[in-house]
Amino acid sequence: MDELLARLRGGNVRALARAISLVEDDSADAHAVLSACFPYSGGSLRIGVTGSPGAGKSTLVDRLARGYREREETVGVLAVDPTSPFTGGAILGDRIRMAERLSDPGIYVRSMATRGSLGGLSQATADAVTVLEASGKQKVLVETVGVGQDEVDIVRLADVTLVVLVPGMGDDVQSIKAGIMEIADIFVINKADREGADRVEKEIRAMQSLVSQHAGDDVWVPPMVRTVASTGQGVAELMAAIDGMHAWLKQEDRLAKRRRRYWRERIVEMMRTELLREVRQHGFSEQELETYARQVERGKQDPYALVHRLVAERFSAVDEGRKQ
Amino acid sequence: MDELLARLRGGNVRALARAISLVEDDSADAHAVLSACFPYSGGSLRIGVTGSPGAGKSTLVDRLARGYREREETVGVLAVDPTSPFTGGAILGDRIRMAERLSDPGIYVRSMATRGSLGGLSQATADAVTVLEASGKQKVLVETVGVGQDEVDIVRLADVTLVVLVPGMGDDVQSIKAGIMEIADIFVINKADREGADRVEKEIRAMQSLVSQHAGDDVWVPPMVRTVASTGQGVAELMAAIDGMHAWLKQEDRLAKRRRRYWRERIVEMMRTELLREVRQHGFSEQELETYARQVERGKQDPYALVHRLVAERFSAVDEGRKQ
Known part of the structure; x- marks a missing residue:
């Protein structure tokens, strides 16, 4: 374990992959790995990316990852797919192969699609983030496939949450947006070269005005950034918006407060998982x-x-x- | 409590609404309501309806409900929306108003969108089904908004699960289909008047052939039914397919086996919820x-x-x- 941790801390990709697998499989060593990683975690900026299927999240995440690599920051990407318990891994295989082709040790891409862990996918993802942080990644991007409650649970661990929308979606998708208003830190209108980008922006502004009625003073008003991920247009602006929020979070203890709130929920979740394990063993x-x-x-x-x-x-x- | 149960059993709509509210809010009386309802439950056919947003599930469910009413069967509809923890109730408001306008005591429509209950939405839905069954509804339709893991958990209680697909969806949606292959009892190709219905059918057949390699003899091969819910086309065929599966389930103890398997999972889930409650109270x-x-x-x-x-x-x- 000490050796695994040392290699992981030293930037060894195989050690990182092995540690995440141990954690993901809820193996007997998972607990030891996580306890070993924990003291070295907490240093990354955790960026959550969610939005409807087809909104272009994967392309956007790839663009962001490259952008951070150009700034010589190390990047971890977790692509989480709660919708495909059976075949999800295969779908994301292309992306992993892409990352391997880059053969850049400064970026690590991993798909999370199993529900093997008793605590479910959101806890497995959170644990994988702990390992990625211990490996020294400066930016950790957590991307979800869809936009249901599972996805909301998953991105709850993020310091900055991007909600990706696209122009021209139907009513069903518009209704989904309402549910994720509360978790959005930055709205990304992707495929902004399409017709209807103005309308999406207007709708978000309308919803924001409703929400901000209840808001106090110390509130981050989510900015809107237009991108065309396929060409890279607007990605620099998006990175600037993320930097802006990061700077805001670092002021007045906001990041610590946010993470404290997160840990309150997480500890209860972990207790529940551990209790279930006990029930299975002794129940x-x-x-x-x-x-x-x-x-x-x-x-x-x-x-x-x-x-x-x-x-x-x-x-x-x-x-x-x-x-x- | 005895009076509430008597009124509920007598078909009183207000009593039914009140009982579901008590259960949904996880109130102090929830346990008593459910224990009182349980002996009268188990008699309905539980039909789960899931599929991508925009597939026309609501319209299809309305058509089915009307079809059963024409056969003079009583119907309960639960429209479950795990994607909108904050505003889901409002979205489904139209449908409830519609049902009220019908003012037909033989049909009861209810939206479930809160996560108030400790056990989450899937348990709250299962509990609401118990109450609906105790009220004597012959068909209980449980419709989900999307098609993520939450939705899979929710429709797990169904005796017959309809998976609704539409022609002309992009790759993202196609990938989602793979994850729900395992839970489909009947595939509905809705909006079948659109181009691409043949392609969808071909894709499902291809996936079925993969799955059935591992299947034994006593296996239900999910039929495919084409519908245009907006006009009612194909709804009679869909009802016949549901009747067909119901008849199959009643043979050779299959329905009992299926429900036993469900209860195995459910009891563990309920234990977990109860343990969490204990942790909150005494932990x-x-x-x-x-x-x-x-x-x-x-x-x-x-x-x-x-x-x-x-x-x-x-x-x-x-x-x-x-x-x-």
Whole structure:
């Protein structure tokens, strides 16, 4: 473990890949890897990128990654796909091959598509970020495929969240936008050479005016940046907007506050995962579970009362233990 | 509670709405409502409807609901929107108003968009289904807005899952299809009057041939039905396909097996939620949590070790209690 950490800290790509795999597979070593990485984490700027499918997020992330490499900053990219539990890895394979072709040790691209970890994809992603940070990456880009609740959970770890929109989407997509207004730090109108970019901008402004009614003074008003990721147009402006928010976050303890809020949620999530692990180990056997499921399906066992009883049995022991 | 249940069982719409609200809000009465409803649940056919945004799911669900009403079957519709935690209710407001206008007590439409419940939207939806079933609805339609992992979790409760596709979607959407192949019982190619319906059908057949290599004998091969929901074309055929699968499920104990498998997963999920509730109540105070978050953010506390220790403390008491 010490050796793995030393090689990872030294910039070894294989060590980095191995450490993330250990963490992702929820292996016996995962806990040790994460505890070893934690003291060296927290130094990166975490940039979340979300938006509707087809908005051009991948191309945009590639452009940003190259932009940061030109500034000689090291970059980690996590492409997270909660929509494809079965085949997601293959879809993202092209991008990994692209990164390999670059053979630039300053950039590391990884797809996350499994739900192997008990804590789900958002925790696996957060853990992978910890490892990437320990490897010294200065910018960590976390990109999601879609824009559902899973994606919102995933980008919650970001210091700066980009929401990517495109002109000319239908009503369904417009409605989705409403749900992610709250997490957007920067709006990117990609494919801005298309008709309708003005309309998208106007709609966002309208929604912003609704939100800001409830806002206090110390509030970041998400700027809007127009890009054409396929040509690189507007990417410099986007990088400037990210730098701007980074500078703002570093003032008045804002970054620390944001991360503290994140850890509050995360610790509870981690507790839940750990408890589930305990339940699986000590709770009841597969056979017991099968029996319960059969009884419930036949209507002979009320599942609500069953679960209540099972948990109460376990925790009454805890309460007694505490009283002593 | 007895009175509420009696009114709900008698077909009173207000009682039904009240019961679902109690369950959805995770109120103190939720447990009692669900335990009271459970003995009367299990009698409905649960139809899940998922697919990409813009595939016309809402229109299709409306058509199905009307079709069942014409057969004088009672219908419950749950429209679930995990993508819009903040404004989802408003988006679906139109549909509820529509249902109210019908003023047909044999159909009940409800939107589910909150994450208020600790167990998340998929459990809240499952609980609402229990209540709908207790109210005697013969068909329960559960419709999701998008097609991510959340949606897969939500439709897992269905006896029959419709996956709605449309011709002419881009590559992003095609890739999403792969992830939901496994849950589809019936493929609906909606907007089938558009160009490209043949291509969609061909692609599904190609994927099916891959999957069926691993399949045994007693396997339902998902049929494909073409519809134009806006005109009603193909809806009768879709209802026939659903009836066909229902008949198949009732043979050889298949429906019971399917529901047993569902309950196995569900009971573990419910345990997890209940454990989380216990942690919130007895685990540690908000103040403790704030302190931990601050220490972690400053790098003074390893969160992985912290969580491990907190859970171990609680469960060591359980283990000791068991040994006695």
